[in-house]
Amino acid sequence: MEYIMSAGELSERGSQRPLLRLRGLLPGGEKRVLAPDGTLLLRTIVRRSGAQTGSVRDKQYVMQDGNGAELAVARPDYADGDDPASAGWPVCRLPRVDRALVQMGGESCRLVMESGRSYTLSDRDGRSLVRVTHRGAPGGWSILALDRFRPELLAGLFVFCRYIEKENEFTVV
Numbered sequence: 735m736e737y738i739m740s741a742g743e744l745s746e747r748g749s750q751r752p753l754l755r756l757r758g759l760l761p762g763g764e765k766r767v768l769a770p771d772g773t774l775l776l777r778t779i780v781r782r783s784g785a786q787t788g789s790v791r792d793k794q795y796v797m798q799d800g801n802g803a804e805l806a807v808a809r810p811d812y813a814d815g816d817d818p819a820s821a822g823w824p825v826c827r828l829p830r831v832d833r834a835l836v837q838m839g840g841e842s843c844r845l846v847m848e849s850g851r852s853y854t855l856s857d858r859d860g861r862s863l864v865r866v867t868h869r870g871a872p873g874g875w876s877i878l879a880l881d882r883f884r885p886e887l888l889a890g891l892f893v894f895c896r897y898i899e900k901e902n903e904f905t906v907v
Contacts, residue, residue, distance in 0.1 A: 735881055737888060739866075740874030744889050747876070753885045756893065763897065767889045774800040775886040778893045789818070790831050795897050797838075797890040805887065806838035808845060808894050810901060831901035834894060838887075845894060853895040864888065866895050 736747040743752040754775060757766045763780040781794045795808040813832040815821060821829070832847045836855065843863060845855045851868035864879040877888050 735879055735883075737877040737879070737885065738869075738874055739877060739889070739892055744877075744885055744892075754889055756889055763900070765893045767886050767893075776800065776805060776890055778890050778897075780897060790829075790901055795834065795894045797887075797894070806836055806890065806894075808834040808836040808897075810834040810898060828902060828904060831898055834898060836891075836894070845891070845898070847895065847898050850899060853898075855891060864891055866892060 737744055737753075738747055739756075742756040744754050744756075745752050752770055754770065755768045757768060758764070759766065763778075765778045767775045767777065769775055776797055776799050779796050779798070781796050783792045783794075790810045790812060793810055795810065796804060797806040799805055810831050811833050812818070813830040816829040816831075818829050834845045836843045836845050841857065843855050843857055845853060847853050851870075853866040854862055855864040856862055864877065864883060867876045867878075868874075869876050875892065877892065879888055883891075
């Protein structure tokens with residue numbers, strides 16, 4: 735299936751009817767995925783461990799259904815050669831984060847940011863399950879996925895992609 739995520743709405747390619755909407759809550763990184771009638775389908779949060787070392791490994795991206803049951807948990811990780819434990823902290827930027835290990839439905843997958851415009855979720859054997867690509871001039875994102883993924887799960891994975899992207903932003907105070 736192919737979907738378009740644009741202006742916080744997910745729709746099937748070629749359809750103008752939104753399947754769901756993304757809404758963010760301020761402050762924080764919580765996002766809610768809502769049905770067209772406003773029913774909560776799922777939410778995503780960034781959960782931090784008690785360690786608070788500043789490492790991205792202290793975080794988990796969590797996807798929960800409307801009742802709070804966990805549907806997926808992603809653990810972000812550093813790009814090759816950028817792990818501060820071995821390479822040290824860069825002087826004028828953050829260590830680059832470009833992947834997350836995703837546990838979803840008993841399956842272990844890998845979400846990789848290939849560029850700021852392209853993400854791929856792959857299974858253990860490297861087979862592509864979901865591909866999220868920025869559409870360029872028309873705006874929005876194209877999401878190409880196997881039929882087994884419900885639209886709300888794809889929206890949650892899209893948010894995980896955006897969380898990875900946010901890890902690479904330099905915080906200005």
